[in-house]
Amino acid sequence: MTTGAPTPTYPARPRRSRLRTFLPLGIAAWLVLEIWLLTVVAGAASGFTVFLVLLAGFLLGSVVIKRAGRRAFQNLNEALQRGGAPSRSNGGGNGLTMLGGLLLMIPGLISDAVGLLLLIPPVQKGLSNYAERTVERKLREAAPGTLGDAFQQARMHRPDGKVVPGEVVRDEPEPGDMPQDPRPPLTR
Template identity: 55%
Template sequence: MTGSPPPPTRTQRSRARTLVPLGIAAWLVLEIWLLSLVAAEAGGLAVLALLVGGGVLGAAVIKRAGRRAFRTLTETLQQQEQRKEPGAAPDRASTGNGFLMLGGLLLMLPGLISDAAGLLLLLPPVRTAAARYAEKALERRIPATVRMRRPDGKVVQGEVIRHDTPPGPGAHDEPHPPLTR
């Protein structure tokens, strides 16, 4: 008599996979509710003007930030061609284009909450604080072995070998692939 296979184990759903869809749904309901309140008080044309104005302003912000990012990229490539300080950081005025573009995108999305968040990201102190927060959050999540660099600024290529997990069957039979340059 053969036994039945063990029941499949149900994987635990991550907290983010549960909360993100609920948060997006709540945000959409809140946006629609606020737009209906504004439409009831100021009229439909005012709401349309707000949405079109936000879209136009967002497009202008994204265009400006894109030009700035392209100019920074061009300057960096020219510096590398001339071999002038290849590891030099861009000047302070050219950084923060990512959050500037995110602010423009939020302005382009229809809704008052996204417009308010987009306008906040247009303010340089808010952009700087958001960039610092994102950098610290990223540093916490990336293991130190991934960020190893040589003193001249070049990335050290290698592979991460974890000793805390047991090797799978046949793990020692196959050689590791060679590192490429």
């Protein structure tokens, strides 16, 4: 009986996250739903009406993004002048307003509805508070301590998931020492 080379054992591949599994499927379903809804509206009204709705959404989204960008730049300028951090005077800040404007600019009726929903201040405030609580909870679960500890923990992990504690010690020459050149000097 002959035996071949032993089969190498590889570590098990890490499980694919749910987000990476279902996000492409969700985007595809959203695109199909948007196209179907546009064809239904075009059949009920006309193609020109759908074109006007999409054009109005694009123009409104560009105006919203422009105003939110100006407001963000103005807040940053005021904060730099007084030497502090930018304030969050409007509920969710300018990020959610810009996201709402971007969703308005994307062709489709569902994205327009979600974009308009994000422009409502109570929705912005609630979504902002929810996101802030979620990020804080995830940071607490990840590694107890400060944010710097979390970054230190991330640096110590190898791609295969094993933790490698330790330090890097470099042998650096003293300031007065001349480095030795391994090549012999050139002669004539």
